[in-house]
Amino acid sequence: MTQLTYLEAAVVGLVQGVTELFPISSLGHNVLIPALVGGSWATDLNVARSESPYLAFVVGLHVATAIALLIYFWRDWVRIIRGFFTSIGHVIRPEEGTSRWQLQSTDERLAWLIIVATIPVGLVGLVFEHEFRILFGKPIRAAIFLIVNGLILLAGERFRRKASMQADREIARERELVAVGAARRPGTGRHAAGYQAEREAEYEHGVESDRRLSGQGYLSALLIGSSQILALLAGISRDGVAMVAGMFRGLSREDAARFAFLLATPVILAAGVLKVPDLMGPMGSGIRGQILVGSVLSGVGAYLSVRFLVRYFRTRTLTPFAIYCIVVGLGSVVYLSLQ
Numbered sequence: 001m002t003q004l005t006y007l008e009a010a011v012v013g014l015v016q017g018v019t020e021l022f023p024i025s026s027l028g029h030n031v032l033i034p035a036l037v038g039g040s041w042a043t044d045l046n047v048a049r050s051e052s053p054y055l056a057f058v059v060g061l062h063v064a065t066a067i068a069l070l071i072y073f074w075r076d077w078v079r080i081i082r083g084f085f086t087s088i089g090h091v092i093r094p095e096e097g098t099s100r101w102q103l104q105s106t107d108e109r110l111a112w113l114i115i116v117a118t119i120p121v122g123l124v125g126l127v128f129e130h131e132f133r134i135l136f137g138k139p140i141r142a143a144i145f146l147i148v149n150g151l152i153l154l155a156g157e158r159f160r161r162k163a164s165m166q167a168d169r170e171i172a173r174e175r176e177l178v179a180v181g182a183a184r185r186p187g188t189g190r191h192a193a194g195y196q197a198e199r200e201a202e203y204e205h206g207v208e209s210d211r212r213l214s215g216q217g218y219l220s221a222l223l224i225g226s227s228q229i230l231a232l233l234a235g236i237s238r239d240g241v242a243m244v245a246g247m248f249r250g251l252s253r254e255d256a257a258r259f260a261f262l263l264a265t266p267v268i269l270a271a272g273v274l275k276v277p278d279l280m281g282p283m284g285s286g287i288r289g290q291i292l293v294g295s296v297l298s299g300v301g302a303y304l305s306v307r308f309l310v311r312y313f314r315t316r317t318l319t320p321f322a323i324y325c326i327v328v329g330l331g332s333v334v335y336l337s338l339q
Helices: 006-019 026-037 040-044 053-072 074-092 106-136 139-158 162-184 195-213 218-232 238-248 253-280 288-315 319-337
Strands: none
Touching: 006 026, 006 053, 006 288, 026 040, 026 139, 026 319, 053 074, 053 253, 053 288, 074 106, 074 195, 074 253, 106 195, 106 218, 106 253, 139 238, 139 319, 162 253, 195 253, 195 288, 218 238, 218 253, 238 253, 253 288
């Protein structure tokens, strides 16, 4: 893959980082963009080709995306990983008076919910990823599935369960009460704002969200996690379908988004790590500089995206992303059909 240029690597890297977390399908965009640009892009960047070096490059960028997620959520992952090992400790040394393994904290329970939710997509991806890519990694099919993705997002908003909408209202009411109380205390309020204060507030929101998420059942987590299997189809967004599944199970939009981001991290990281050996071998020959450029932009794009989306989904909907997917998908179908 010596024909991969720095411009191609930069564009693909930035698109990967942004679209991986926005509910608009990174794989769909990385299939469509070369076909829409045409020329050398269409020949150099063919994800459906058997043993595709471009695919190895794209999936390798997942490492940078996952690292960006880990950096943003690092305090949360420290708690979750600590909760996992603490739960294992309960098995090795059970507390007195308990006859069975008991998860005793939010972090312990959330760790196992993430594990349960990740198993289905991990197994299916490991076994069928190649077949899905060859069969569905064609530009026209990616465009069609991008339309389908938009319809899924629209349906997720249109047919939200009352429990999900009620959860939104309860969270908003709680935060309004907290804000009123904080405004009445000396030395607090907007003047205390700043990047560090903002990040601290976001972390506290995350802790509250994890408490709510840990209350869901394992069946709910399994169903939400299983929805990510659809993202093996180029054009279907992993985070988008996971959010819709979460809202269908009664989660607030904010909690559904957070759970989707947490679930995406180990899946994205594993997918990238599995492809790193390919990039270190013949497939990466002559393009390691391009890989570095693409990875840096992918990581920066992912970090800025998750920072934006965490706040966006507190008060806003999936509808703009649904419209985008439908418009771009339809436009791509028409354009590619005329070629």
